[in-house]
Amino acid sequence: MNSSIMKEKKGVSPVVSTVLLIMIVIVIAIIIILWARGFVKEIIEKNIDGNIKRVNEYCNEVRLEPLINNDRSFGFDNVGNVPVYRFNLKVVETNSGNSEILNFYQSVNPGFGVILDSTFDPNIKTYDLYDEIVVIPVLLGKTEGGNKEFQCPEETGVKI
Secondary structure, eight states: OHHHHHHHOOOOOHHHHHHHHHHHHHHHHHHHHHHHHTTSOOOOEEEETTEEEEHHHHHTTOOEEEEEOTTSOEEEEEOSSSOBSEEEEEEEETTTOOEEEEEEOOOBOTTOEEEESTTTOTTOOOGGGEEEEEEEEEEEEEETTEEEEEEOOGGGSEEO
16 A cells, blocks of 8 residues: 555656756855855956056155144145045044044045135134044056945045
């Protein structure tokens, strides 16, 4: 009696089971690829005078000279050969000790500079009211998808 019951039951056909296994492997492979993409940074390259390097290598070549004027306004000159696409300003206020990062969408080409005062931006105070001021350059590079900004590490910025 048991043998007749076993003969009547059917399992999954070999073709269906093979297709299911292949689909499971494909889904797992896609999940692993998407997960691994988070660990691999996108390569951003920059071309200056025919030299193509990763944009983070150009961060070490940015040369900014700090400026402090008699009216206690401040700024910087770009004395290197790397154009700065825009810059961020990290400021620590003297009286409160609060720090904040101000974003400025102003490019600074080699040989040019920027004076930062209340006429440039109403949020900027005089040099005396800050304990620390760091200019953090942001460079523009290219990826496969087009242009992309890259903020240099704070260590490569210039302290004013």
